[in-house]
Amino acid sequence: MKNWMLGLALVCVIPACVTINIYFPAAAAEKAADKIIDDVWQLKNGAEKPNVNKEEPAASTAK
Amino acid sequence: MKKILLGLMLLATLIGSQFVAAAADLEVNTPAISAIKNSMQARHGQLGPFYTSGAIGLTKDGLIAVKDANAVPLAQRGALTGLVKDENADRTKLYKEIAVANGHPEWQAEIQSTFAGRWIDKAQSGWWVQGAGGWTQK
Numbered sequence: 001m002k003n004w005m006l007g008l009a010l011v012c013v014i015p016a017c018v019t020i021n022i023y024f025p026a027a028a029a030e031k032a033a034d035k036i037i038d039d040v041w042q043l044k045n046g047a048e049k050p051n052v053n054k055e056e057p058a059a060s061t062a063k
Numbered sequence: 064m065k066k067i068l069l070g071l072m073l074l075a076t077l078i079g080s081q082f083v084a085a086a087a088d089l090e091v092n093t094p095a096i097s098a099i100k101n102s103m104q105a106r107h108g109q110l111g112p113f114y115t116s117g118a119i120g121l122t123k124d125g126l127i128a129v130k131d132a133n134a135v136p137l138a139q140r141g142a143l144t145g146l147v148k149d150e151n152a153d154r155t156k157l158y159k160e161i162a163v164a165n166g167h168p169e170w171q172a173e174i175q176s177t178f179a180g181r182w183i184d185k186a187q188s189g190w191w192v193q194g195a196g197g198w199t200q201k
Contacts, residue, residue, distance in 0.1 A: 007067045024173045032089040032161065033181040040103045043185065
């Protein structure tokens with residue numbers, strides 16, 4: 001019976017500790033900010049999409 | 064007894080792993096955030112020339128502001144004011160949505176100041192940014 005009460009107490013306490021200890025994840029926020037800024041300003045898209053006109057059919061246009 | 068302990072350990076692990084997952088990455092892929100992002104991306108095409116001319120700059124609080132209205136022909140000033148206002152509304156909404164999407168509305172101010180630093184870091188050379196001592200050109 002005592003064990004049950006102990007268990008119940010733990011179940012209540014553990015999530016509370018997690019909530020109290022939660023801090024602002026600065027590194028994750030920076031990463032998220034970088035991702036969004038790259039999208040909004042399209043900083044990476046141009047460099048990462050070299051597939052446009054990559055396989056140009058030069059032979060067909062020459063004739 | 065063993066079952067209770069096992070159950071508790073399982074519960075603790077579950078909660079723990081959730082916490083770790085939440086700390087590792089911020090959720091930024093909600094429909095609300097995507098919508099704001101798209102709207103800002105579309106507006107950036109119009110704002111670009113104004114950054115370059117120094118008419119507007121990036122503020123230290125993660126927003127934008129008209130820095131030099133004289134850099135803009137009179138006829139365009141009204142439109143520019145509107146653009147700045149809309150952009151700042153979107154940015155404020157973005158910071159709020161990220162905080163809410165991650166279950167911590169109270170993070171909004173910290174998210175905003177994180178963005179402030181990143182916008183300025185990523186600004187193109189020639190753009191004006193606001194530091195502690197006022198406007199400087201990158």
